[in-house]
Amino acid sequence: MAVQVIPDVVQAIIERLEAESAITTLTGSRISRVMRSTWAMPTHAITIRLVGDGGGDDYESGRLRSRLDIECYGPTPEQALLVWRTMHPYLVPNRGSGRKVAFKQSGCRIDNIVKEGGPGELIDDTTNYPFVLATYIVNWLELPV
Secondary structure (H helix, E strand, C coil), rough: CCCCCCCCCCHHHHHHHHHHHHHHHCCCCCEEEECCCCCCCCCCCEEEEEEEEEEEEECCCCEEEEEEEEEEEEECCCHHHHHHHHHHHHHHCCCCCCCCEEECCEEEEEEEEEEEEEEEEEEECCCCEEEEEEEEEEEEECCCC
């Protein structure tokens, strides 16, 4: 029996953000797992890293939880915060907006996204680029192939 590879929840979130023109107007194609050497920094960019399982996985039912760190970069601290303020409502819709959190992307069904921590305004120690860090817990399911 062939083993199915677990879907990539980070890629699902990246594709979700790339589909939103309000975000890509700021970032262009600079949404990735890591800062790319081809990016002319400092500019607007988003990096997303899987940093843990979020606890509470239920493999019997197929429900998974992942913890993600999302870093929003900008040429100034204010611009980095603007990237986060623009991105956040697409992951965690404002109450009363009528938009749903749940979506299907890259072999995943995202059921819920909850901000765990942040936003925190920081400066990268190596590059001196300002960024905003926020942590999210994503509840998701593998979609059948």
